[in-house]
Amino acid sequence: MSPLLDKLTFNEAGLIPAIAQQHDTGEVLMMAWMNADSIAETLKTGQVCYWSRSRGKFWRKGESSGQTQKLVELRLDCDGDTLLLLVDQKGAACHTGRRNCFFTAWREDQMVEIATPLIAPEELYKTP
């Protein structure tokens, strides 16, 4: 994996932005951040892991919600400072229960909600 890490530019916090895209439909699901450990774990397990900036910890996507992302392919951009993850998303990528996080559009000077939850948020994070 070191030839990959050598090509990447991490920010001052050791993070790199990663765009997750549904591999077969092209839908942009979310953007989150990875560090070297989460890239390594993603490549090793085939399940996408991030670094959660809000919680300040390693984040195995879907571990608590079940809404996992299977890695199909990892790509990097021309200057090595952004990743594109082609994934197979199970259920909802967004913590609001929506398929993707980009459900708010700016149309005619107004915020418009363009998608509804597939899953109620309380169903995503209920304790067993």
Place this chain on the structure above:
Amino acid sequence: MSPLLDKLTFNEAGLIPAIAQQHDTGEVLMMAWMNADSIAETLKTGQVCYWSRSRGKFWRKGESSGQTQKLVELRLDCDGDTLLLLVDQKGAACHTGRRNCFFTAWREDQMVEIATPLIAPEELYKTP
């Protein structure tokens, strides 16, 4: 535009990441950064503008290369810290002359180049 800006979280440098996606094919073209001024100018003109971190300046995409991006729709994510720009890209989004910046894939522990330039880079930036 202030209801939009009020919803966005800019980083400590006053920037927000913006993913540009070709509106009709779903191709992820590039990721770059915007500040409040570049968002305002993009919405005003309908042509995408960024903030160039490498050059430290306002960047009217395609101004020198001719490879402009027409804005189709601006969306924000659930926590307002990433933008998704649906665009109509003229020619090549990447400074290498490729259609998109994500032309390097990590396959079987190797870096693989999966796209070739549409336009020679020297053609993109030649002085008139």
